Amino acid sequence: MDLNFTPDELAFRAEIRQWVAENLPKDLSHKVFNSLRLSRDDMQRWAKILGAKGWLGYGWPKEFGGPGWTAVQKHLFEEECALAGAPRIMPFGPVMVAPVIMAFGTPAQQQRFLPGIASGEVWWSQGYSEPGSGSDLASLKCRAERQGNTYLVNGQKTWTTMGQYGEWIFCLVRTSTEGKPQTGISFLLIDMKSPGSTVRAIITLDGEHEVNEVFFDNVVVPAENLIGEENKGWTYAKHLLSHERTNIADVNRSKREL
Numbered sequence: 001m002d003l004n005f006t007p008d009e010l011a012f013r014a015e016i017r018q019w020v021a022e023n024l025p026k027d028l029s030h031k032v033f034n035s036l037r038l039s040r041d042d043m044q045r046w047a048k049i050l051g052a053k054g055w056l057g058y059g060w061p062k063e064f065g066g067p068g069w070t071a072v073q074k075h076l077f078e079e080e081c082a083l084a085g086a087p088r089i090m091p092f093g094p095v096m097v098a099p100v101i102m103a104f105g106t107p108a109q110q111q112r113f114l115p116g117i118a119s120g121e122v123w124w125s126q127g128y129s130e131p132g133s134g135s136d137l138a139s140l141k142c143r144a145e146r147q148g149n150t151y152l153v154n155g156q157k158t159w160t161t162m163g164q165y166g167e168w169i170f171c172l173v174r175t176s177t178e179g180k181p182q183t184g185i186s187f188l189l190i191d192m193k194s195p196g197s198t199v200r201a202i203i204t205l206d207g208e209h210e211v212n213e214v215f216f217d218n219v220v221v222p223a224e225n226l227i228g229e230e231n232k233g234w235t236y237a238k239h240l241l242s243h244e245r246t247n248i249a250d251v252n253r254s255k256r257e258l
């Protein structure tokens with residue numbers, strides 16, 4: 001087995017390296033290399049630069065406006081960004097919810113949500129964990145009750161990374177208590193500016209504010225924001241995790257630090 005990069009892959013790496021060198025603002029890489037705090041604006045500035053190039057959704061297939069890169073090309077892109085000191089791409093939109101919307105969303109949902117993710121305009125958060133429902137995620141209790149063309153959502157999420165900036169949150173919600181816990185969960189997209197939705201900071205031991213609690217108190221969500229079928233959310237959640245976990249491993253930044 002030949003593990004060397006092909007001449008084409010090496011040329012691709014050189015192209016990415018040059019583009020990143022020309023487009024990554026120096027004040028951002030200075031912050032990354034010196035472990036200085038990145039603001040929301042810092043993170044979004046880089047996201048929008050990548051978005052304008054069509055590379056924020058660098059793992060996306062061409063049919064959804066992505067570059068359609070191979071696994072090796074994606075790896076080289078991640079490695080070059082990390083080596084250059086680029087801020088981490090916030091994964092909640094482009095890496096997590098987008099693949100779910102592509103695989104299970106309707107064409108209308110794809111047209112509505114994917115452009116704002118691809119451009120870096122809209123900030124997404126992840127609403128999976130709840131107090132008491134972390135490892136045992138299927139026990140989650142945040143309830144979404146169908147009322148005509150809407151869902152009424154009540155409950156709490158926790159550890160919501162960067163939720164203080166969140167504009168939209170994809171949530172696992174309980175829509176049924178029948179049968180196995182996994183079969184009563186749905187995947188709902190919620191506008192965090194909806195009345196009844198509040199975010200409370202969790203300040204960690206290092207004094208930083210990265211994670212949050214999110215509360216839903218009689219939040220009305222249009223039923224058209226349901227992804228796929230009601231009570232099939234566990235399947236979509238697992239699809240998402242297969243994208244999330246490889247991204248969270250952050251191999252390329254770790255290699256840079258080594």
Ligand SMILES: Cc1cc2nc3c(=O)[nH]c(=O)nc-3n(C[C@H](O)[C@H](O)[C@H](O)COP(=O)(O)OP(=O)(O)OC[C@H]3O[C@@H](n4cnc5c(N)ncnc54)[C@H](O)[C@@H]3O)c2cc1C
Pocket residue numbers: 125126127128129130132133134135136158159160161162211
């Ligand atoms: C920095 C950070 C950011 C996060 N961001 C998000 C986010 O944006 N959105 C989101 O939804 N979630 C987020 N999470 C939540 C994360 O996914 C959960 O922390 C994780 O699922 C573990 O759940 P828990 O913290 O409740 O721990 P628990 O499930 O309470 O586990 C505590 C300990 O008990 C062990 N344990 C649990 N069950 C068993 C068992 N049956 N047998 C033996 N040992 C067991 C675990 O291994 C662990 O060591 C974040 C977490 C962190 C730390």
